[in-house]
Amino acid sequence: METxxxxxxxxxxxxxxxxxxERVETYPVRSQVRPRSVIAxxxxxxPARGEPFETIMEDFRRIILPGMTHWQHPSFFAYFxxxxxxxxxxxEMLTATLGAQCMSWVTSPAATELEQRMLxxxxxxxxxPDPFTGVxxxxxxxxTLCSILTARELRTGFDINRRGFTSPDxxxxxxxxxxxxxxxxxxxxxxxxxENVRTVPVDERxxxxxxxxxxxxxxxxxxxxxPLCTVATLGTTxxxxxxxxxAIGEICHRHGVWFHxxxxxxxxxxxLPEVRWMADGVELADTVVFNPHKWLLTNFDCxxxxxxxxxxxxxxxxxxxxxxKTAGTERVNNYRDWGIQLGRRFxxxxxxxxxxxxxxxGLQDTLRAHIRMAQxxxxxxxxxxxxxxxxxxxxxxxxFRFHPPGVTDPAxxxxxxxxxxxxxxxxxxxxxxxxxxxxxxxxxxxxxxxxVEQRHVNAAWSLITDTAxxx
Amino acid sequence: METxxxxxxxxxxxxxxxxxxERVETYPVRSQVRPRSVIAxxxxxxPARGEPFETIMEDFRRIILPGMTHWQHPSFFAYFxxxxxxxxxxxEMLTATLGAQCMSWVTSPAATELEQRMLxxxxxxxxxPDPFTGVxxxxxxxxTLCSILTARELRTGFDINRRGFTSPDxxxxxxxxxxxxxxxxxxxxxxxxxENVRTVPVDERxxxxxxxxxxxxxxxxxxxxxPLCTVATLGTTxxxxxxxxxAIGEICHRHGVWFHxxxxxxxxxxxLPEVRWMADGVELADTVVFNPHKWLLTNFDCxxxxxxxxxxxxxxxxxxxxxxKTAGTERVNNYRDWGIQLGRRFxxxxxxxxxxxxxxxGLQDTLRAHIRMAQxxxxxxxxxxxxxxxxxxxxxxxxFRFHPPGVTDPAxxxxxxxxxxxxxxxxxxxxxxxxxxxxxxxxxxxxxxxxVEQRHVNAAWSLITDTAxxx
Numbered sequence: 014m015e016t017x018x019x020x021x022x023x024x025x026x027x028x029x030x031x032x033x034x035e036r037v038e039t040y041p042v043r044s045q046v047r048p049r050s051v052i053a054x055x056x057x058x059x060p061a062r063g064e065p066f067e068t069i070m071e072d073f074r075r076i077i078l079p080g081m082t083h084w085q086h087p088s089f090f091a092y093f094x095x096x097x098x099x100x101x102x103x104x105e106m107l108t109a110t111l112g113a114q115c116m117s118w119v120t121s122p123a124a125t126e127l128e129q130r131m132l133x134x135x136x137x138x139x140x141x142p143d144p145f146t147g148v149x150x151x152x153x154x155x156x157t158l159c160s161i162l163t164a165r166e167l168r169t170g171f172d173i174n175r176r177g178f179t180s181p182d183x184x185x186x187x188x189x190x191x192x193x194x195x196x197x198x199x200x201x202x203x204x205x206x207x208e209n210v211r212t213v214p215v216d217e218r219x220x221x222x223x224x225x226x227x228x229x230x231x232x233x234x235x236x237x238x239x240p241l242c243t244v245a246t247l248g249t250t251x252x253x254x255x256x257x258x259x260a261i262g263e264i265c266h267r268h269g270v271w272f273h274x275x276x277x278x279x280x281x282x283x284x285l286p287e288v289r290w291m292a293d294g295v296e297l298a299d300t301v302v303f304n305p306h307k308w309l310l311t312n313f314d315c316x317x318x319x320x321x322x323x324x325x326x327x328x329x330x331x332x333x334x335x336x337x338k339t340a341g342t343e344r345v346n347n348y349r350d351w352g353i354q355l356g357r358r359f360x361x362x363x364x365x366x367x368x369x370x371x372x373x374x375g376l377q378d379t380l381r382a383h384i385r386m387a388q389x390x391x392x393x394x395x396x397x398x399x400x401x402x403x404x405x406x407x408x409x410x411x412x413f414r415f416h417p418p419g420v421t422d423p424a425x426x427x428x429x430x431x432x433x434x435x436x437x438x439x440x441x442x443x444x445x446x447x448x449x450x451x452x453x454x455x456x457x458x459x460x461x462x463x464x465v466e467q468r469h470v471n472a473a474w475s476l477i478t479d480t481a482x483x484x
Numbered sequence: 485m486e487t488x489x490x491x492x493x494x495x496x497x498x499x500x501x502x503x504x505x506e507r508v509e510t511y512p513v514r515s516q517v518r519p520r521s522v523i524a525x526x527x528x529x530x531p532a533r534g535e536p537f538e539t540i541m542e543d544f545r546r547i548i549l550p551g552m553t554h555w556q557h558p559s560f561f562a563y564f565x566x567x568x569x570x571x572x573x574x575x576e577m578l579t580a581t582l583g584a585q586c587m588s589w590v591t592s593p594a595a596t597e598l599e600q601r602m603l604x605x606x607x608x609x610x611x612x613p614d615p616f617t618g619v620x621x622x623x624x625x626x627x628t629l630c631s632i633l634t635a636r637e638l639r640t641g642f643d644i645n646r647r648g649f650t651s652p653d654x655x656x657x658x659x660x661x662x663x664x665x666x667x668x669x670x671x672x673x674x675x676x677x678x679e680n681v682r683t684v685p686v687d688e689r690x691x692x693x694x695x696x697x698x699x700x701x702x703x704x705x706x707x708x709x710x711p712l713c714t715v716a717t718l719g720t721t722x723x724x725x726x727x728x729x730x731a732i733g734e735i736c737h738r739h740g741v742w743f744h745x746x747x748x749x750x751x752x753x754x755x756l757p758e759v760r761w762m763a764d765g766v767e768l769a770d771t772v773v774f775n776p777h778k779w780l781l782t783n784f785d786c787x788x789x790x791x792x793x794x795x796x797x798x799x800x801x802x803x804x805x806x807x808x809k810t811a812g813t814e815r816v817n818n819y820r821d822w823g824i825q826l827g828r829r830f831x832x833x834x835x836x837x838x839x840x841x842x843x844x845x846g847l848q849d850t851l852r853a854h855i856r857m858a859q860x861x862x863x864x865x866x867x868x869x870x871x872x873x874x875x876x877x878x879x880x881x882x883x884f885r886f887h888p889p890g891v892t893d894p895a896x897x898x899x900x901x902x903x904x905x906x907x908x909x910x911x912x913x914x915x916x917x918x919x920x921x922x923x924x925x926x927x928x929x930x931x932x933x934x935x936v937e938q939r940h941v942n943a944a945w946s947l948i949t950d951t952a953x954x955x
Contacts, residue, residue, distance in 0.1 A: 062843040069840050
């Protein structure tokens with residue numbers, strides 16, 4: 014494709030993109046296709062000769078689009094959002110055009126230096142203390158793995174990196190029952206083993222109980238198991254529970270345990286001074302991760318990973334073969350040594366575009382509106398006769414279920430709510446997901462999409478109540 | 485930013501993007517900025533209020549652009565390319581707009597099913613045998629780590645995932661002296677240890693010597709070290725050496741050693757029947773990785789990872805918390821369980837756009853032109869009085885040095901070539917990198933950029949000879 018053609022098609026595409034964003038709420042939120050209906054429409058073999066862009070684009074509209082779940086739909090209330098925004102999309106267009114590989118300073122100085130500054134901005138915005146240094150990772154899963162690996166290496170004097178696991182020592186990780194699955198995944202990858210992940214019980218707010226953490230650590234110490242790392246969660250996936258960082262951090266310090274804070278979703282909210290209470294004690298952490306790609310209007314993937322000791326991180330990962338040596342760059346960061354992958358996209362650009370386009374106050378306004386709408390919905394549910402909240406609404410996630418008066422059988426309630434959820438999602442008018450809290454099937458409604466307005470929450474609530482009462 | 489503004493700015497941006505691609509060769513290839521000159525121009529704190537897009541874009545042009553190394557410049561002969569192409573950029577624009585998070589089938593059915601089909605296309609195009617199943621990873625580093633982890637788990641009956649390293653068993657990995665640094669990184673992360681990475685000597689073509697591999701395996705067996713995994717390289721980073729897959733594979737099979745093929749760069753060339761000789765024996769491999777984001781005109785990141793036993797891969801990584809359970813999707817892939825990250829971008833779309841826009845023949849034409857230009861340059865060097873080839877030119881990487889008659893001191897030759905390289909790169913007219921081959925400083929010139937034409941290679945060679953002879 015010549016550049017002149019590219020220009021023409023890209024202009025057409027921009028109109029399609031803007032039209033899409035304008036009418037995104039007319040699509041079914043969750044794709045309505047059946048398994049294998051998309052693949053059945055794609056030829057089994059690639060074409061020998063090139064095809065015109067119009068044909069490809071027509072197939073995109075006809076085959077792919079109906080198969081998409083629309084994460085940018087304002088009535089996307091499922092999982093946690095993976096938000097984008099117009100300035101972020103514009104930056105992604107530039108990133109794709111420059112096509113730079115940002116593994117080392119020399120392979121893209123501006124990408125490296127902008128990344129450094131953007132993470133300084135994010136650190137200030139979220140009130141993280143000064144000693145933290147940031148780097149962009151792809152996902153919180155990867156960042157948490159990096160944290161576990163750094164803990165492992167510091168604890169063993171970098172001996173596992175050097176010689177592998179050679180001693181009979183066993184290590185343990187600590188997190189709550191409500192912790193994200195990536196901790197278990199990280200424990201497996203790092204050679205710790207999932208049986209050595211202690212899932213500490215939670216309190217009635219689904220937050221980790223520090224007394225039970227200390228008990229678990231003490232038990233391991235008695236059995237000569239080395240307490241390696243505690244992962245506290247700021248905003249669990251199930252219910253955005255807030256683990257008490259200060260109490261956990263003090264226990265970790267007392268026992269020499271590495272302390273990682275997984276704030277994947279809720280970390281973005283730390284730009285609001287009024288919710289900073291939840292980060293009390295974060296200065297005790299060794300590492301902190303949160304995802305601007307969730308709730309800070311920045312396209313996936315963009316994870317902000319903060320470390321107190323960047324030397325330990327780099328020493329865990331650095332490798333310097335001849336073909337990567339570059340002279341005179343001692344004063345700069347080479348981010349290839351700050352994580353698992355060698356190759357890196359220019360992800361700082363979209364952060365820059367987003368943070369400048371909205372400004373701190375613009376982002377605060379957006380998040381406050383989300384929280385306000387969610388809290389109002391929680392109030393409605395609290396005063397409802399046939400719905401009930403199943404967890405505190407800490408920020409913008411409402412955990413609830415349909416509970417018609419007189420129905421007391423837990424299994425019946427689970428079935429009823431699973432059926433309600435499936436009926437709702439099948440309408441295509443909203444998308445919610447579920448979790449289990451205290452064993453009960455729980456509907457999760459996250460008010461966090463970039464474009465969500467009060468009318469979408471109102472419409473969702475009407476649909477939920479109407480559908481439930483017709484079951 | 486409202487959608488109407490987005491439409492306006494996106495159209496402006498498209499013109500900038502097309503202009504950029506048209507005049508990309510007028511920029512210095514390697515950025516000419518000094519360390520910290522970019523960050524010094526970015527305010528230390530984020531703005532409180534939003535700024536107009538024009539201001540941001542003006543800063544992008546003024547501050548960021550001079551700090552970029554232009555990977556899409558036709559005279560980018562450094563490292564291996566990270567190619568993009570117009571259809572790939574168009575697809576990235578759509579991916580950013582849809583903003584879908586493709587971790588599970590249900591979170592984006594079309595992304596999952598298109599990914600499955602695109603990897604089937606790539607498998608056919610590269611002549612990989614039928615039993616291989618593909619999945620997109622971000623980088624070859626990650627894919628190789630996945631392979632090492634799968635080998636580790638299969639070998640131990642998934643016991644390390646479960647209980648961690650508990651036995652005193654030690655494991656060894658095998659690769660050649662010329663292998664990519666990601667193998668060592670993977671060995672560290674997986675808990676094998678870098679001292680247990682055996683770097684097998686190479687032959688005069690820098691390819692792994694199978695006899696020495698077998699010797700290394702035998703030695704480890706004698707010492708009760710478990711030979712876990714061999715990584716053969718199809719196209720080493722230093723000189724695109726081709727390890728003999730069949731001989732290596734047979735040794736691996738004989739000793740029950742997992743066999744991973746790292747074809748990160750050269751794998752794309754397997755779309756050319758005339759170079760398939762280099763993959764002879766690939767059917768013996770357990771896993772194969774190559775990067776369409778290097779030499780198949782597809783934007784970074786896009787790594788194709790093929791596994792013979794997808795059950796083993798999934799069993800190594802799968803975790804199913806309640807909030808990810810979805811009903812009725814047994815017949816589909818949930819790619820979150822096929823690797824390290826939970827979150828995933830919609831990366832199959834750009835592959836689809838590229839493979840259809842060029843067709844197999846169009847891509848073959850592009851790669852053949854690159855190889856032809858590189859081979860012609862190698863011929864020129866071979867017949868030159870003061871330059872010499874330092875490795876066979878297998879595909880499109882020319883490894884050479886300036887060697888004026890009469891200079892015999894190896895250290896003097898190294899200094900001379902390091903100086904030559906720095907002078908060349910400082911002109912901004914081309915960008916090459918170096919490696920060491922048999923201890924000698926070697927200039928690497930890869931003819932592989934999407935836009936490179938014979939005139940760029942000619943200009944590079946003129947500049948190289950003129951600069952060298954003026955030293």
